Amino acid sequence: MSNSAPIPVVVNGAVGKMGRAVIKAISEAEDMQLMGAVDRDRWGEDVGEVAGIGAVEIPVTNNLEVLMAELAQGQQLGVMVDFTHPSSIYENIRTAIAYGVRPVVGTTGLEPEQIASLAEFADKASTGCLIAPNFSIGTILQQQMAVMASKYFDHVEIIELHHNQKADAPSGTAIKTAEMLSEVGKTFNPVEVNETETIAGARGGICGENVRIHSVRLPGLIAHQEVMFGGLGQVLTIRHDTSDRVAYMPGVLLGIRKVIQLKSLVYGLEKLLF
Numbered sequence: 001m002s003n004s005a006p007i008p009v010v011v012n013g014a015v016g017k018m019g020r021a022v023i024k025a026i027s028e029a030e031d032m033q034l035m036g037a038v039d040r041d042r043w044g045e046d047v048g049e050v051a052g053i054g055a056v057e058i059p060v061t062n063n064l065e066v067l068m069a070e071l072a073q074g075q076q077l078g079v080m081v082d083f084t085h086p087s088s089i090y091e092n093i094r095t096a097i098a099y100g101v102r103p104v105v106g107t108t109g110l111e112p113e114q115i116a117s118l119a120e121f122a123d124k125a126s127t128g129c130l131i132a133p134n135f136s137i138g139t140i141l142q143q144q145m146a147v148m149a150s151k152y153f154d155h156v157e158i159i160e161l162h163h164n165q166k167a168d169a170p171s172g173t174a175i176k177t178a179e180m181l182s183e184v185g186k187t188f189n190p191v192e193v194n195e196t197e198t199i200a201g202a203r204g205g206i207c208g209e210n211v212r213i214h215s216v217r218l219p220g221l222i223a224h225q226e227v228m229f230g231g232l233g234q235v236l237t238i239r240h241d242t243s244d245r246v247a248y249m250p251g252v253l254l255g256i257r258k259v260i261q262l263k264s265l266v267y268g269l270e271k272l273l274f
Helices: 017-028 047-051 064-072 089-098 112-125 137-150 172-182 246-258
Strands: 006-012 030-038 077-082 102-105 129-131 157-164 205-207 209-219 223-231 234-242 265-266
Touching: 006 017, 006 064, 006 246, 017 030, 017 047, 017 246, 030 064, 047 205, 064 077, 064 089, 077 089, 077 246, 089 102, 089 112, 089 129, 102 137, 102 246, 112 265, 129 205, 129 246, 137 172, 137 223, 137 234, 137 246, 157 172, 172 209, 172 223, 234 246
Parallel strands: 006 030, 006 077, 077 102, 102 129, 129 265, 157 209
Antiparallel strands: 157 223, 205 209, 223 234
């Protein structure tokens, strides 16, 4: 264990499935200390009991700003981990940065102009911020493999599949993947025929350089993504499946450790890996 003081962390969205997994992971990390838990449900309950790890003497609260102020008064740089909802995430991040707390964000649904605004705000405050559409190391590797393959294929489509409680579509991971493919410098899926959709949306949505994304929402799924490339006589499918939310925890813990070293906003966990 390091001789330095542990990193103080507040988890926003602590009662959700991802939040509970983060609570457990932080409680097991020797270089971190859970300092608070925020959610709109189960106020006053011990968040350790909620997460299934036993009492930790930290109640769930609904006041993020109070906890940010408390973290700001500490001698150690504080971190807010956020897995909440697209409707609140922008203000959550601004609140944390305003108090000098470093956000580590897995909530998706931010618009590009919102990310640009937050990046400007973080720069002015010289405060690190990590926004990652996906914290799974396997997904990051999938994206890198897709970029490699995209240099040799002109046709590609993305299929993302998630549980039916996910609020935004397409997923932030799928959008990020399409954006990364678009950065290789070519437009995909050249027109071969004049298509007609007999049902609107049947061919999915278009992102970046004509990359189509299809979203599936069903109970029983967690998080899955296929990137399919087509060429003459062949199809290459690069697929990643998540069977347990524990898959995201190494990336979340890495993000917490790295964000306190940053002075600006970083979008994408891969920027801290490669």
